[in-house]
Amino acid sequence: MRVPELVVLAEQLLAPVPGGTGRYTRELIDALSATAPAGWEVTAAATRRGELDRLRTLPVPNRVLTGAWELGLPWWPGGDAVHAPTPWAPPRAPRGKQLVVTVHDTVPWTHPETLTPRGAGWHRRMITRARRRAEAIVVPTQAVAAELSELVPGSTPLHVTGAGVPDALLRGPVEPMSGLPAKYLLFVGTLEPRKGLDVLLAALAGLGLPLVVVGSQGWGGVSLPELARHHHVQDRVQHLGGIDDARLAGVLRGAAALVMPSRAEGFGLPVLEAMALGTPVVHSDAPALVEVAGGAGIVARRDDPAALRVAIREALERRSELVAAGLARAEQYSWRHCARAVWAVHENLWQEAH
DSSP: OOOOEEEEEOGGGGSSSOHHHHHHHHHHHHHHHHTOOTTOEEEEEESSOOSOTTEEEOSSOHHHHHHHHHTTOOOOOSSSEEEESSSOOOSSOOTTOEEEEEOOOOHHHHOGGGSOHHHHHHHHHHHHHHHHHSSEEEESSHHHHHHHHHHSOOSSOEEEOOOOOOHHHHTSOOOOOTTOOSSOEEEESOBSGGGOHHHHHHHHTTSSOOEEEEOOBOSSOOOHHHHHHHTTOGGGEEEEESOOHHHHHHHHHHOSEEEEOOSOOSSOHHHHHHHHTTOOEEEEOOHHHHHHHTTSSEEEOTTOHHHHHHHHHHHHHTHHHHHHHHHHHHTTOOHHHHHHHHHHHHHHHHHHHO
16 A cells, blocks of 8 residues: 655745745654654655755745745645645645645734735635635644634634644753853844834833844844834843844843744744743733734733833742743643644545545
8 A cells, every 4th residue: 555645835834934834844853753653654845955854845946936825726736635834825726735824913904014015915815715625624732723714704714723842942962151240131033013022122121131132133123222222221131133042042041031922923933942942921912912822921911111120020039930930831732643643634635635
């Protein structure tokens, strides 16, 4: 009997700023490979060479394939089943094949102003089509499932699978970084409008702690130096840019608290990663962040610097309690659990069709 092949589209790993969806793609591919059921093989595919093992190079350039799929041309990237970790996906599966798409959030509908107009439009079109034509959609939280059901009607089933913390952070080497303050707040994420860095810097003006920022420059012209000067905290903000997991582990472990004041999120990986490493978390009241934190962090209203300042002070005062609660909460998530949930979707579809 022929062994079925699952092809995972790895294109997000080649993006200039892979971001959280890049982290999701890499970890999911590794976990799917490690947990593959008997009789299945896993292949990663992208339009050009990358660092992944078993990477299939698709014989079509990214721009051409993106345009073809957007126009509805059903070019199939190979394999019996395809998992698209982002909405970059074929318009539908050929007969006898199956397509499952991960939708990370509903930001293109709920907060379109935090994306480029072109990006918001493209995501709305691709997600709407997946909601109608894919065999299944995977989402990271119940919050996203509820919002997607309300905003994008369709018959495609939704499956909540969660996410996890990379082994590289939990058990990998820790590389201390020199030049960091003895005590600091930490922000981790791409520098773009929906992350709420402006709110965090406004809150920082009333606190005595410095802020360390980890993350690459995204779209939207979010200038950290300009924001810091505007709020008169330029002498207390340090931007490390994008760093590897060994250094991220050290920066997370050394932080007084991770602060995630996002206006919208689909999951919020830094919240879970900080909790797993014993760092207190302050997060906004974005529904997905509230769901993932599960009461183990301190919640602040979105777009409210005063409320965020109060929440940060509370987190510092309740550090021991929050560390214990965060560690317990993080244990409920893992990439292997996520991968097994994704495999359950693919296996059920395969069995129903064959």
